[in-house]
Amino acid sequence: MDHQETELMLKGYGLTTAEFYYRMPDFRHVLNSFIWQDYDLAPDYPRLFRFVEFWQEQIEGPLHSVRFTHRKLIGPGEWRNMVGEFRLH
Template sequence: MTMSETEMMLKGYGLTTAEFFYGMPDYVHVLNSFVWQEYDVAPDHPRLFEFIEYWQREIEGPLHSVRFNHRKMIAPGEWRNVVGEFTLH
């Protein structure tokens, strides 16, 4: 069973964006880039490292470098439980 995005954010997942720079298989001195985005858990980033291992195992273009950023979508001070709502007109 997969979790919804909201459930993942409440369990500590954040959005990880990675930019992969890799050499073209036939032209290794030409760098290309690929952007990858997934919900992941910092600081271990298991999904990111799983994708890097997949890349090295299955894709012909050798990795040159990876640059990534992680952002929690819901921080502890940003979420609060609301028990009531008032409506005016």
């Protein structure tokens, strides 16, 4: 795990996973899916909504629906920096 990811988690960020269902530009009756993951803040989800806006402005395939989940991996009270040494034999 990256040092920056740990700092984000300690600030309250959690892992957000979204599945985007979109229509193919040339075949409107075909649905395709795309998986997106990033660290985001619940309940506002600024990064997720920024990506949805990007999709609507830049991607030709119109969105059909978005399904997402959010999991807070650690919180500030759940993490402690431990320093120690264990000797065996």
